[in-house]
Structure formats: structure tokens, C-alpha cells
Amino acid sequence: QVQLQESGPGLVKPSQTLSLTCTVSGGSVSSYYWSWIRQPPGKGLEWIGYIYYSGNSNYNPSLRSRVTMSVDTTKNQFSLRLSSVTAADTAVYYCARCRDNGSGGCYWYFDLWGRGTLVTVSS
């Protein structure tokens, strides 16, 4: 079955760029819409944005100026970059799959999640 696995540094210094990758196994990144979602310790969930293999993307306006997402179909991966991080960006970051609507689109809820990776922003 399809599985997602996040990878990347667990510690990032303030003002630097957070970079994470999600590897899709058991399926193709060239299907579905893929999202990043984060959860600060002890807090709720925040949608960061989505990327489609075509490059189509949409980011949360609260983070848009700092976010870039990309897809690498040759590696079956998609990635997140978040620039100019602060302590407020400390969170568990999840990659997730959007439920396909059967017409090349998405229902915008998430039926498959990676295990999550904790990223701490600290000097």
C-alpha cells in the first residue's frame, strides 16, 4: 500500500531555511495532490499548502511569502522549503495525500499521512 515518509533536519537555526522531503512508496507521486500540514507541540493542525505533480500549488496566505513546494517525479518525492524560520515554526511537519475525486481533482481532506517529523528551530 502507499506510504509516506518525511525526512530532513530535525534542528534548524533561526533565520535559516527549513527543508523537508516526503518520499512516496508503493504508489506514484504523479497521481494525487500532496499537502504539508504542521502541528506545534501541544497545539492544533495548520495546513501549509499543496503541490501537484504538474507544479500547480497553493499556499496558506499566512506562510505564502516564505513557502516553496516542489515535486521530483524521478525520485517519487515532493518537498517543502520554509525560509526565515523562527521559534514559532517549531512543529511536527506531516506530509499528506488528498483524497482523489476521480476526475483529476481532490476533495481536500487527507486520507493518508506520513508519520511526521519534528523540526525544532533553535540556535
Next chain:
Amino acid sequence: DIQMTQSPSSVSASVGDRVTITCRASQGIFSWLAWYQQKPGKVPKLLIYAASNLQSGVPSRFSGSGSGTDFTLTINTLQPEDFATYYCQQTNSFPLTFGGGTKVEIK
């Protein structure tokens, strides 16, 4: 942005109880609402989509209802494995937004 407000923020209940969680959207979202369950240290799990559709494999004691701005998640006959935090999420428009969560605790 559409704000999602859940109530209560926490509820204490016993095994066998019926629990109801409410989610209110700041504007109408038709039936574009999902519910997730998250246990401590675990990944959110999709329970309900399109307000009332049970995700495959989810026990039938979970049910969802509502449309427009007001939605409910009901857990009938609470089981020990149901103690967790529950989140609603609107899927109507960008940015996608989640409720603040409702923690179901053991009484």
C-alpha cells in the same frame, strides 16, 4: 479565511457513554467537512468526510452530521480506544483550516 470553532475543548466521559462534539464554521461550507482522530504521539486519522460519510474501516459508532455552518461528531458507546483528540477541517475553500480540537478524556 474560514474559522472553525470546536466545542467543547475537552470533555470527560466514561466507557459506554455517548459523546457529541460540535464544529462551527465562520461561514457556510455546505457539507465540506472532515473529522479526524489523533491519539498522543500519533498521526491524525480520517474518520468522516463530506460531513457524514464514514471512512472505510472506521467503526460505525462514529457518525457525523450537519451542513452549512454547524456540524457534529457523535461517538456512540465510547470505547477505551476512543480517548483521543478530535479535529474538524473545512474542505470548502483555501486556505484549508482546522478546528482547535476537542480532547476526549477518561472520567
